[in-house]
Amino acid sequence: MNKTYEPKTFEEKIYRNWEEKKYFSAKPNKNKKPFTIVIPPPNITGQLHIGHALDDTIQDAIIRYKRMRGYEALWLPGTDHAALATEVKIVEAMAQEGLRKETLGREGFLERAYAWKDKYGGRIIEQFKKMGFSCDWDRLAFTMDERCSRAVREVFVNLYDKGLVYRGNRMINWCPCCKTALSDVEVEYAAAHSHLWHIKYRIDGEDGYVTVATTRPETLLGDAAVAVNPNDKRYKHIVGKQLLLPLTNRKIPVIADSYVESDFGTGAVKITPAHDPNDFEVGKRHNLPVICVMREDGTMAENAGAYAGLDRFAARERMIADLQAQGLLAKTEEHENNVGHCQRCHTVIEPMVSDQWFVKMQPLAEPAIRVAKDKTVEFIPERFKKIYLHWMENIRDWCISRQLWWGHRIPAFYCDKCGKMTVSKTDVTACPHCGGSVHQDEDVLDTWFSSALWPFATLGYPDKTEDLAYFYPTDVLVTAYDIIFFWVARMIFSGLEHMREIPFHKVLIHGLVRDAQGRKMSKSLGNGVDPLEIIESHGTDPLRMSLVSGVAAGGDIRFSTEKLEGYRNFMNKLWNAARFVVLNLENADVLPLEKVKLTLADKWMLTRLDDAIKQSVKYMDKFEVGLCAAALYDFVWSDFCDWYIELSKTRLYSTDRAERSHTVSVLVYVLRNILKLLHPVIPFVTEEIYGNLPLNDAESIMIDAYPLKAPRYPAAKKQTENLKDVITRIRALRADMKVPANKRTALYLVPTEGNEKLAKDGAGYIEKLAYGNSIRYGKPSGKCATVTTPWMEVYIPMEELVDPSAELDRLSKELVTVQAELARAEGKLGNPGFTAKAPPKLIEEEKAKVEKYTALKEKLTAAIEEWKQL
RNA sequence: GGGCAAUUAACUCAGCGGGAGAGUGCUACCUUCACAUGGUAGAAGUCACAGGUUCGAACCCUGUAUUGCCCACCA
Numbered sequence: 001m002n003k004t005y006e007p008k009t010f011e012e013k014i015y016r017n018w019e020e021k022k023y024f025s026a027k028p029n030k031n032k033k034p035f036t037i038v039i040p041p042p043n044i045t046g047q048l049h050i051g052h053a054l055d056d057t058i059q060d061a062i063i064r065y066k067r068m069r070g071y072e073a074l075w076l077p078g079t080d081h082a083a084l085a086t087e088v089k090i091v092e093a094m095a096q097e098g099l100r101k102e103t104l105g106r107e108g109f110l111e112r113a114y115a116w117k118d119k120y121g122g123r124i125i126e127q128f129k130k131m132g133f134s135c136d137w138d139r140l141a142f143t144m145d146e147r148c149s150r151a152v153r154e155v156f157v158n159l160y161d162k163g164l165v166y167r168g169n170r171m172i173n174w175c176p177c178c179k180t181a182l183s184d185v186e187v188e189y190a191a192a193h194s195h196l197w198h199i200k201y202r203i204d205g206e207d208g209y210v211t212v213a214t215t216r217p218e219t220l221l222g223d224a225a226v227a228v229n230p231n232d233k234r235y236k237h238i239v240g241k242q243l244l245l246p247l248t249n250r251k252i253p254v255i256a257d258s259y260v261e262s263d264f265g266t267g268a269v270k271i272t273p274a275h276d277p278n279d280f281e282v283g284k285r286h287n288l289p290v291i292c293v294m295r296e297d298g299t300m301a302e303n304a305g306a307y308a309g310l311d312r313f314a315a316r317e318r319m320i321a322d323l324q325a326q327g328l329l330a331k332t333e334e335h336e337n338n339v340g341h342c343q344r345c346h347t348v349i350e351p352m353v354s355d356q357w358f359v360k361m362q363p364l365a366e367p368a369i370r371v372a373k374d375k376t377v378e379f380i381p382e383r384f385k386k387i388y389l390h391w392m393e394n395i396r397d398w399c400i401s402r403q404l405w406w407g408h409r410i411p412a413f414y415c416d417k418c419g420k421m422t423v424s425k426t427d428v429t430a431c432p433h434c435g436g437s438v439h440q441d442e443d444v445l446d447t448w449f450s451s452a453l454w455p456f457a458t459l460g461y462p463d464k465t466e467d468l469a470y471f472y473p474t475d476v477l478v479t480a481y482d483i484i485f486f487w488v489a490r491m492i493f494s495g496l497e498h499m500r501e502i503p504f505h506k507v508l509i510h511g512l513v514r515d516a517q518g519r520k521m522s523k524s525l526g527n528g529v530d531p532l533e534i535i536e537s538h539g540t541d542p543l544r545m546s547l548v549s550g551v552a553a554g555g556d557i558r559f560s561t562e563k564l565e566g567y568r569n570f571m572n573k574l575w576n577a578a579r580f581v582v583l584n585l586e587n588a589d590v591l592p593l594e595k596v597k598l599t600l601a602d603k604w605m606l607t608r609l610d611d612a613i614k615q616s617v618k619y620m621d622k623f624e625v626g627l628c629a630a631a632l633y634d635f636v637w638s639d640f641c642d643w644y645i646e647l648s649k650t651r652l653y654s655t656d657r658a659e660r661s662h663t664v665s666v667l668v669y670v671l672r673n674i675l676k677l678l679h680p681v682i683p684f685v686t687e688e689i690y691g692n693l694p695l696n697d698a699e700s701i702m703i704d705a706y707p708l709k710a711p712r713y714p715a716a717k718k719q720t721e722n723l724k725d726v727i728t729r730i731r732a733l734r735a736d737m738k739v740p741a742n743k744r745t746a747l748y749l750v751p752t753e754g755n756e757k758l759a760k761d762g763a764g765y766i767e768k769l770a771y772g773n774s775i776r777y778g779k780p781s782g783k784c785a786t787v788t789t790p791w792m793e794v795y796i797p798m799e800e801l802v803d804p805s806a807e808l809d810r811l812s813k814e815l816v817t818v819q820a821e822l823a824r825a826e827g828k829l830g831n832p833g834f835t836a837k838a839p840p841k842l843i844e845e846e847k848a849k850v851e852k853y854t855a856l857k858e859k860l861t862a863a864i865e866e867w868k869q870l
Numbered sequence: 871g872g873g874c875a876a877u878u879a880a881c882u883c884a885g886c887g888g889g890a891g892a893g894u895g896c897u898a899c900c901u902u903c904a905c906a907u908g909g910u911a912g913a914a915g916u917c918a919c920a921g922g923u924u925c926g927a928a929c930c931c932u933g934u935a936u937u938g939c940c941c942a943c944c945a
Contacts, residue, residue, distance in 0.1 A: 004907070189942095196945080214945060227945095261944055269945050278943045338942090383874065387940065390873075394941085481940085516882085518938090550883060550893080554875090556938095558882060562894060569907040580904030630884070634892070645904075653903090728911090734899095735911040741900035771902090771910095824889070833925025834888095842888060849889095 001582055001692060005568070005575035007539025010688040015129055023702055024134045026074035028470035035071035036474040037063055038455050038504075039135060040487070041143060043082035044120050045089045048127035050513045050521060050547075050559065051480065053531040057544045057681075058510060059478045060133045061625045064680040067134070068706035074471050075134060076458050078141030079121045083407035083447035084178060084186075088344050090116055090406070106405050113406045117142075127532060132540050132683045134702070141458040143450040144408065151457035152408045152450050153425045155498055160423045164360045164497075165400070167412075167421075171280040172356050172399050173340065176298030176312075177347035180403040181356050183446055184396060185485045187340040187349050194339075196265060198331035199323055201226055204242035204251055210235070211330050213265030215337055217323070218316040219275040220245065221304050223252055224288035227269050230256035235268060246328045247319065248305065255286050277351050290353055298350060312350070357401035357410060357443070361493075365395045368493035377492060377502050380623065381554040384481060384509045391485050400446045407444030414439055452490035455503035472499065476506040476623065481554070484509070508623050511556030513547065518558055529559060541682035542568040548681060549633065551626035570633055571685050574678075577641050578689040581667045584652060588664040590694045593711070595665075600723075600761050601647035602666045603716030608639045609670055610710040616677045617708065629681045636674055643724065644670070650764040668693055673707045722791045723762040729787045730770035730794055736810050737785060738803045744773035745800040748780050751792040752855075759792050766794075783870050786811065788859045790852050808867050815860045822853040 002009065018024065028034075037059050042052055059075060067073035090113055091101055101109055121142065128135065141148065159165040173182040197217050200209040212226055223245055228235035235254070242251045259282055260269050273283030274292040283290060293304045300307045300315045307315040323329040340349035369392050371377045372385055379385040401410060413428040414421050417436025422428050431438050450457070455474050459467040473495070479488060488507055495503030515521055521528040534543045545567040551557045596602070612635040619628035644667075651663045672693055679686040679701050690701040698704035730747070739745070747766060751759035763775045783798035785807045798804040825846050828834050835843060 001904095003905080005905095212945085216945080259943085259945095264944050266945095271945095276943080276945080278945075281943090337945090386874070390941070518882095552884075555883090560882080560894095563882075565907075566893065569905095572907045573905065576905035576908085578904085583904070627884075630892080641905085642909085646909095649903095731910060732912085738899080741910060742902065744902095821889090828889095828926090831925060835925085837925050838888075845888095 001575070001579045003576075003579070005539070005572040005685065007541065007571070007684060011130075011132070011540055011684045014684055014687050015132060018134065018700070018702065019129075019137070021700065023700065024075070024136045025138055026072050026136050026471075028466050029072045032070065032072040034471050034475075035063070035066040035073045036076070036471040037074070037476055037478065038076045038458060038474055039078060040477075040479050040483070041078040041080035041141070041451065041454065042124050042128075043085055044079050044117050044124065045082055045086050046120070047124055048131070048531055050529055050531055052128070053131060053543065054510065054513050054547045054557065055478060055480060056128065056131060056133050057548050058508070058623075058625050060131070060544075060683070061548065061680040062476065062478070062620070062623055064134055064683060064702060065620045065706060067702065068676065068679070068704065070705065072470075074136055074139075076139050076141065076471075077125070077128070077133075077135035077137060078139075078143070078454070078458060079117075079124065080451060081117065081142065081144040081407065081447060083402055083404055083444055084180065084182075084344055085447070086113065086116070087404050087406040088178060101405070109405050117144075130532065130535055130540060132544070134683075139458070141454075143447070143454070147460070148450055148453065148457045149408060151453045151461050152445065153411050154462040155453060155494070156411055156445070156449075157423055157425045158498070159359065164363060165357060166360060167355065167357050169353060169355050170358070170399075171277045171351055171353050174296070174350045174352035174354065175342040175345065175347055176296065176350050177345045178342060178404075179296055181352075181354060181399050181401060182342065182349070183399050183448075186343045188343050188346075189338040189340050191336055192339040194335050194337050196333040196335040197320060197323075197329065198266060198333070199246060199270075200328045200330050201243040201246060201252075201270075203238060204244055206241075208238075210238065210243060210254065210268050211266045212268045212270045213333075214270055215335060216272075216275070216316075217319050218300070218307075218312050219272045219293065220270065220319065221248060221300075221307070222272045222274045222291040222293040223270045224273050224279075224283055224291060225253050225255045225271040225286065227255050227257045227260050227271050227282060228267060229260040229262045230258060232260075232262045232267050234262075246323055246326070255282075255288075257282050257285065274353050275351055280351075280353060292353065294350065294352070296352075298347075356399050357412075357445075359398040359400055359449075361395040361397050364493040364497055365392045367496045368392055368489065371492065371496065371502055377504065378506045380506060380508045384484060384507070384554070387481075388484055388489060392489060398446075400449050401441075401443040402446055403442075404444050407447060408450055410441040410443050410445060412441040414441070448486050448490055451487055452494040453498070455491055455495060456499050461498065473502050474504045476508050477504040478508045478510070478623075480512055481509050482512065506623070509554055510551070511554060514556055514558050516558060516560035516562075518556075534564065538564055538568045539571065539684070541571055541685045545570065545629055545633075545682055548626045549629040553624060553626075570637070571682070573637060573641060574674075574685065575689070577636070577645060578671060578675075578692065580645060581664070581671050582692050584660070584664050584667070585694065587657060588660040589657070590668050591661060591665040592695065593665065593669050596662045598662075598666070598713075599651060600716050600720055601644065601650075601765065602663075603711075603713035604720035605639070605644040605647075605666065605670055606710050607712045607714065607717040608635070608644075609673055610712050612639075612677065613673070613707050613710060617706075620680070625681065629678075632674075632678055632681075636678070640670065640674060646769055647720075647765055650768050668695065670710075672696065673710065675701060676704060676707050719758055719762075722758065722789075723765055726762070726787070726789050726792060726794065727766055727770045729789060730766070730796075733785055733787055733796070733810065734771065737801050737806050739771075739801055741771075743800075743802075744771050745796050746774050746776065746780075747772040748776050748778060748784070748795040748797075749792050750777070750779055750795070752790065755791045770794075783807075783867070786863050788814070788856055788863065790855065793859065808864065811860060811864050811867065815857065815864065818853050818856050818860060822850065822857060825849040825853065 063073050063075040173187045194215050196213050198211050198213050200211050202209045226243055238254050239256045241254050245252050271279045271282050273280045273288050273290045293301050295301050298312050300310050302308050412421055412423045415431035415436045415438050418434040420433045422432055428438050459472050491503045515527040546563045615631050616628050648663050651659050675686040675690050687701050749759045767775045780797055784795040787794040828846050
């Protein structure tokens with residue numbers, strides 16, 4: 001083995017081997033229980049980023065754990081066509097070549113899109129492999145492949161037939177830059193500094209006017225009325241009268257509607273049904289015309305007269321100036337409001353009335369609410385359930401049509417002759433009503449419409465496949481909290497509607513990866529980290545562990561170079577511990593554990609191993625990968641490396657081959673189990689080391705069994721803990737006395753009653769780990785430094801030490817500590833409330849402490865007296 | 871405007887009714903035959919604040935403050 005951990009020398013080789021051996025593949029198997037995860041399919045737009053690295057490391061750890069626990073573990077991979085996101089990218093790339101969508105036409109564009117998919121869809125898969133992910137690649141799916149497309153059609157038509165998909169002319173969110181409709185969740189709101197412009201609307205045939213406050217003067221030409229609250233006394237007299245719309249003098253009525261709040265602005269609101277969702281509703285109630293004054297690219301339309309052709313924001317400024325010039329601008333107030341932006345291009349969204357396709361949500365939401373409430377689907381952590389429920393309970397119909405080319409084309413066909421529409425699972429060539437020629441709807445579906453079907457479409461739906469029967473519902477869905485609405489919620493109601501079953505039992509939610517200062521990683525800040533660069537510089541396992549370790553479910557994680565280096569160091573530590581074991585395989589015979597003659601230290605180690613196993617299983621069963629990793633980090637570094645390896649050296653350096661063999665056997669056993677426990681999180685280094693060990697049960701660690709227990713020796717564990725305490729105290733004394741770390745001294749042991757055997761059995765350990773050059777028994781004459789413990793006293797002759805004058809000081813300090821402890825325990829026992837109500841076990845513990853500290857106090861006092869007299 | 875979370879050592883975070891923990895950083899000593907990507911020992915916290923429940927509170931309850939996130943049609 002190399003002297004240091006060098007991941008580059010083995011990661012690729014190992015992954016190739018796993019793939020060749022088909023370890024990742026899963027098939028229905030009656031003799032095993034299934035465990036299924038479907039991957040959140042990455043968009044084909046980009047490459048592996050730190051968010052994927054986190055999300056999929058958690059999944060890989062879970063799936064590897066379950067595989068080792070004997071489940072038929074399927075991790076189903078795939079990619080998402082990401083309709084809008086991808087189209088935006090392709091259009092951008094084309095612009096570089098001076099090309100536009102329209103020049104290529106739909107066919108030409110789609111050709112390019114598929115080429116893009118082949119190029120980038122493949123790239124991200126290769127990058128996932130570098131991460132070590134154990135997906136069943138033979139099942140690689142794509143949201144627009146044949147299987148998913150069939151599922152989409154099936155679902156769309158079924159919903160349509162039930163009246164749950166419909167086409168309607170309604171207010172939607174329009175992105176003037178992407179030139180498509182968006183769903184509500186694709187709009188991101190941001191606070192903006194704006195103004196509240198107070199504009200005077202003259203009353204027709206009278207002298208007066210009504211002042212209207214608005215944040216959107218550019219829509220003024222689309223006004224259909226001015227509304228006031230029916231109870232507003234200020235305006236009662238003008239309700240029903242006509243106003244002259246500024247800049248055009250078109251006549252509009254004053255109407256009364258309770259939607260208006262009297263105490264905001266002027267209490268009079270301009271109603272623009274074509275450009276505001278609320279106004280649209282008001283307009284419907286009052287039968288107002290919908291006057292659209294904007295084109296789909298956000299410029300003003302022909303009916304905007306002098307402003308036609310101007311961009312909406314330019315028009316706003318021009319109109320404000322014109323109103324001011326005409327004396328119709330009463331006031332301009334500073335105003336803060338929320339403005340919606342396109343999730344993809346961040347352009348300000350324009351509410352528009354348009355013909356679009358919708359999913360009727362109410363009937364679908366009901367069962368989806370129920371399964372969350374009764375925990376058929378369980379959110380981890382539970383608080384995310386509230387967020388989900390709140391959304392589901394206030395759900396609005398989902399706009400699913402997009403004015404794009406890249407995506408699932410809506411399977412609706414319109415007759416050119418009779419005009420009737422046919423919605424069909426298969427392509428329609430002639431109108432079923434009149435036989436006339438037909439043309440298909442130009443629009444495609446929201447990308448999330450197909451993602452919503454992911455857990456069952458990928459397993460064969462609508463066919464009743466063996467896969468579906470075996471692997472569905474899936475077990476756990478792992479994702480960040482930012483796509484609960486986009487995806488998680490939609491999978492739940494889709495699964496319930498189309499499969500009549502939930503898509504997964506549990507939803508494990510994690511946070512986002514942030515930089516060292518806690519900021520979201522973003523291109524504009526330039527604080528993003530590229531997982532590929534990290535793999536290159538530090539290796540995959542350190543990346544995986546630093547993303548996951550120590551993070552409890554639901555929390556954001558901070559990523560920093562320091563953290564990364566910390567875990568790289570851990571790999572090195574593990575590597576060298578293994579190297580130590582492997583180097584000692586020479587001149588020893590490795591035996592199965594049953595044949596080993598165990599020492600005190602061996603028994604302690606095995607018991608600690610059992611503790612670690614139990615804890616790991618507990619955490620992994622709860623999907624707490626991060627806490628599991630952190631606990632193992634501690635266990636490996638402190639218990640195994642710092643203590644056990646050092647303790648084992650006492651016997652390992654014996655000249656007796658049998659002794660060495662026994663020790664090496666325990667080392668190998670413990671190390672192998674450690675590797676297995678760690679493998680789900682850090683698969684590469686554990687596999688590489690595993691390959692160097694004798695007596696393995698499997699040809700690869702990833703198909704070996706996860707440990708469930710190790711032998712326990714509670715008495716030996718306790719005794720070793722006592723020895724560790726003695727050793728630590730001797731070391732502390734040496735440090736206090738300024739003994740150089742490399743100076744060894746004689747150590748005299750005087751065991752307390754009943755601890756004679758411990759002193760004898762532990763002598764070797766104490767000598768080795770407490771820097772002794774010899775162990776003797778009994779108290780030596782002359783001045784000594786003393787370590788007092790409940791199990792033994794240890795004397796070091798003063799002449800062996802550098803700074804004898806410090807000893808009295810040290811003893812006195814220790815006495816103070818012991819007295820404080822004693823007072824504490826006695827205080828507790830002196831409290832009648834405590835002795836009356838505390839559990840008996842606790843009282844016993846406190847009593848034992850009193851006894852222990854009293855004895856120590858006496859010994860220390862005696863030692864101090866003696867010291868003074870010498 | 872509503873909701874959720876966080877507030878613990880200089881920093882990043884565990885702990886969530888019975889004596890304040892880890893990693894990093896810091897200090898001192900040590901190149902000891904797995905590892906200096908290391909070892910040993912240390913210093914370092916009125917567990918945000920104020921009340922309450924309890925024999926006992928970082929932990930439970932009630933408020934307050936600060937920060938962050940989500941949701942919401944006040945033009």
